[in-house]
Structure formats: structure tokens, C-alpha cells
């Protein structure tokens with residue numbers, strides 16, 4: 001089982017507070033770190049979270065409003081000063097690359113490792129790794145903005161050890177191959193892995209909204225997520241502001257999560273006007289029970305679906 005956890009490095013919208021930094025989320029998957037947005041000063045929380053300086057890393061920027069991207073330069077420089085050597089891949093709309101290049105020129109900004117920038121021009125699959133992919137979809141914000149989806153591929157079904165024994169297959173390497181869905185040959189006989197494993201088991205799926213109004217397009221994109229991290233800048237009382245500034249209210253977000261059939265909803269990106277986030281939480285609970293209000297430095301483990309865990313015991 002590969003570890004999968006979400007670490008909140010900044011949960012405030014627009015203006016930081018003493019408790020909340022600007023938008024940034026790290027997803028730790030095994031030995032890799034995926035960062036979504038880099039609000040100003042986010043590297044402090046990154047260091048406090050002890051996420052490591054030299055791990056394989058990809059950074060995704062949802063849009064180029066300052067509270068989502070001004071911390072990018074600080075993070076890159078801090079990692080360089082702390083001795084990073086591995087390259088970093090950065091994904092964002094074309095102006096993200098311009099932002100980095102312009103600052104490198106003005107600040108004589110030196111990085112000791114390679115930066116590979118991918119310009120996102122359209123929706124679709126951005127990353128295809130061995131056992132997961134990352135997709136993007138247009139968000140509905142005041143400027144060009146992207147939402148992201150991390151989707152693990154299906155895992156092979158549960159291996160039937162008893163059956164393998166009955167067939168006289170020796171334990172060890174051959175079991176491992178069958179377990180991973182690979183057909184083998186034993187004593188001149190072809191043995192098909194599918195006859196020794198149960199149905200394939202779904203991987204985990206995490207959605208990251210960035211700044212957006214709820215939309216039909218996103219509803220389809222985020223359907224059946226195990227965890228959906230969605231912005232909830234305002235409560236319903238400020239709905240006019242939410243519409244005007246292309247943000248969402250807690251009531252809208254929770255209805256969206258219910259309609260998208262997600263298992264867990266995590267709200268983030270709160271306006272600094274809310275000292276008491278129970279207002280947001282209570283409003284969200286009207287539509288959706290399994291809701292969490294993100295705090296900076298929160299760590300949320302993402303597990304396989306419940307019935308999966310029962311059958312693997």
C-alpha cells in the first residue's frame with residue numbers, strides 16, 4: 001500500500017492571518033511530493049511539515065493571482081539554498097513560465113537544480129506515472145484557472161493463495177508475478193494471473209478545485225472523488241460577493257460535493273473576515289455530513305475505500 005496524504009500549507013484567501021497562510025497544498029504520495037499552489041511564504045509551513053528538501057517534486061499552479069503563486073520563487077530559492085539537486089517540474093498556464101523567467105532576470109535568481117516548466121494550454125492528462133495520473137480541467141474563475149485531479153490506476157485484485165497452493169505452484173517469485181497480474185509458465189503450462197486474482201480494486205482519487213465557482217464541467221470532473229478539496233471563500237450571506245469574484249460559498253460547495261458523489265469534502269481558502277469557521281462548517285453540513293475545515297499544517301490520510309480494506313484483511 002502506497003502512503004497518500006494531504007498536507008495543508010496555507011488555507012487563507014487573499015490576505016494571510018496569524019493562523020492561516022496563503023493557498024498551498026502538498027500531496028505526499030510514497031516518495032513523491034505534489035504541490036498545488038504556492039501562496040506567499042508557504043515554504044515556512046513546508047519546512048515545518050518536514051516534507052524533505054530533495055524528494056521527487058512536481059508543482060501545479062491553479063492560476064496566477066498573487067495569493068496562489070507569489071511564493072513560488074521563495075520555495076524554489078529556499079530549496080536551492082538547502083541543497084536540493086533533483087529537478088522540479090512546474091505546471092501552469094503559460095504566464096507562469098514568464099513570471100519565473102522575468103524574476104530570474106531581475107533578481108539574478110540562481111537555482112542549483114533544473115526547473116522544467118510545462119505550459120498548460122488546455123484540459124486533459126498532464127502527468128502519466130507508473131501507477132497514477134494527473135488531469136486538469138478549466139475552473140470558472142475571474143482569470144484563466146485550472147482545477148486538478150490525482151487519479152491512481154486500478155490495483156490488481158486480491159491474490160488467492162489457497163488456490164495457487166492447490167495448483168502446486170511454488171511460493172516466492174511466481175506468486176509475486178501472479179499477484180501483480182502477470183501470467184507465468186510453470187512446468188510447461190501457461191498459468192493466467194486472472195484465474196488467481198479477484199476483480200481489480202480501484203485506486204484513490206483526489207480533487208483540487210483552486211479558485212472557482214461550482215460548474216457542471218467540474219461536477220463531472222470531480223465525480224466519485226475519495227477526497228475533494230474545494231474552495232469555500234464565503235458563506236451564503238456573502239453570495240453576491242462570491243458570484244462577483246468567482247468564488248464559492250460553503251452551501252454551494254457542499255451541494256456540489258453531494259451531487260458529485262464524493263466521499264469526503266475538505267473546505268479551504270477562507271476569507272479573512274471569518275474568525276469563526278463554525279459558520280462555514282455548519283453551513284456546509286446542511287448538504288454534506290463528511291466535511292472537514294482545513295487548518296494550516298493539517299495532515300489528512302487518504303485511505304482506500306472501506307470495503308476494500310475489509311476484503312484485504
Ligand SMILES: [Zn+2]
Pocket residue numbers: 063065141211
Ligand atoms: Zn483567485
